[in-house]
Amino acid sequence: MSLKVTSHRQLDQNQEDRARAIRDALRDAIVDRRLAPGTKLSEAEVGTLFDVSRTVVRDALQMLAFEGLVRTERNRGAFVSNPSTEEARQVFASRRLIEAGIIAAAAERLTPADIALFREQLHEEERHRNERGASARRAEIKASGDFHLLLARVAGNAVLGKFMDELVARSSLVIALYGRTGVSSCGHDEHGDILDALEKGDIARATHLMMHHIDHIEADLDLALSETRTLKDALAL
Template identity: 75%
Template sequence: MNIAEKDISAEQGQEDRAQSIRDALRDAIVDRRLTPGAKLSEAEVGSLFDVSRTVVRSVLQTLAYEGLVKIERNRGAFVSNPTPEDARQIFDSRRLIEPGIVRSAAARLTPIDIAALRLHLQQEAQFMNRRGPAARRGEIKASGDFHLMLAAHAGNAILEKFMDELVARSSLVIALYGRSGVSSCGHNEHGAVLDALEAGNADHACHLMLHHIDHIEADLDLRVQEGLTLKDALAL
């Protein structure tokens, strides 16, 4: 391997490491193991993952761009603390975007795709039969993943990326403000949307999706819980 190849390999390794750190922090934030307002010290994150502050800073900037972290000048980075108005705007955005995703997906879904989505709903249902914070976090994630799977089938990479951000922000809002988390009603609504898509009724699927988003938003309140330290949240 020549010098240029070594440099490319090292750069790729650093990018992969940054991505894994980003994923770990993102999951901890969305799962609400790191609560809104929690400080993300560059030194502590760097020590926990054994990387430089430069890598940590890049990761935190990426999370800030996604809306999950807020960087304050001379104070550092903190987990975003979405307000009720933030939550309203997030769900307003979803109401504007997801009907289009549903219509695009309806034109592209194959029987194999439908089967994969039904398998996912079976896995989602397993979390409903469990109790405890871990099961609740799993249910919230599985619910978001259903929407992301539909976005992936819509065939629009830009919309898919935007939905990834919206679902992440929604998951944080649900974990923070949700009275009951993602309920069995929400799971049943996923099934109804999929039934309509399988039947080729895109209009009805869109109507059901809008009802579903309304239902999720209606389950929100303003309660806040205390969370874990950075080290404990990442289980390192």
């Protein structure tokens, strides 16, 4: 009897692990702008691509829906979220509120080792910025978001970190839908200026620079729509 229970639990864990792996793959494709807002995520197609049941796919899509990256419609299925202009404004308004707190918390915990990690991150951003091609642009956007996630991690608040993870993902979705330039929208030196202020312990300046930085990202938005790609092409499976 106990063996059957254990086997059932192992099966459930395997399904959950598969669902999370699919969630991560779809999430990366959305955040990296390989899946455009409005793209239909067919349970049957995703199941075929990953060789899993529809139940596992449904669990993965529910995780993404909880994060706000996917919306589900009755009798129609699941789609990559297509945020309205008001929702886009709310995303950046939320970032202003949360990232001000992250700056203050990170400033109190910042170590020389953290500074070194940030410098490596800035170098990665610069490398992708100097490369050409769509893949390089996606890599730059991801690297830019990683700077903000690293700040949240240094701040040491797991709840804020989770919020930032979701907000950065939603920001990437908004940029995919409304971004004019198709790049990260981060000024070439803005992250570096924020880090310099933090390293000097100037929280007020670092906070001011972060607010200006978020304003800059939001100012690059318009109503231009992205090109839609197929699910298979976006996942490169």
